[in-house]
Amino acid sequence: xxxxxKNLTFRPVLIRLNSGASLHLSPGVTSFEIVDEEIxxxxxxxxxxxxxxxTLTESxxxxxxxEVPQARVDRARK
Numbered sequence: 001x002x003x004x005x006k007n008l009t010f011r012p013v014l015i016r017l018n019s020g021a022s023l024h025l026s027p028g029v030t031s032f033e034i035v036d037e038e039i040x041x042x043x044x045x046x047x048x049x050x051x052x053x054x055t056l057t058e059s060x061x062x063x064x065x066x067e068v069p070q071a072r073v074d075r076a077r078k
Contacts, residue, residue: 002033002059005045009053018042025054033059 007013007025015023017038023031039045039056048054 002035003039003056004030004033004059005039006030006055006057007053008055013048013053015048015054016042016044030057 005015005023005025007027007029010027012027013025015025017023017034018040019038021038023034025031045054045056049056
């Protein structure tokens with residue numbers, strides 16, 4: 001089930017996903033739809049949830065890329 005991640009802080013948050021991609025969230029921004037495999041057993045996501053820096057919500061609708069200009073995903077460089 002796809003989820004959305006929301007940054008609850010007043011600072012930018014960087015989250016490394018399981019695929020190696022990085023998700024950059026501005027303060028108060030909700031990410032686009034992310035598949036479960038990207039966050040399952042991800043220690044960073046669990047830690048940020050416990051610290052109440054981010055919240056995960058089940059995605060109820062599919063967002064278009066144009067609707068989320070503030071969220072950015074970068075591939076890790078090796």
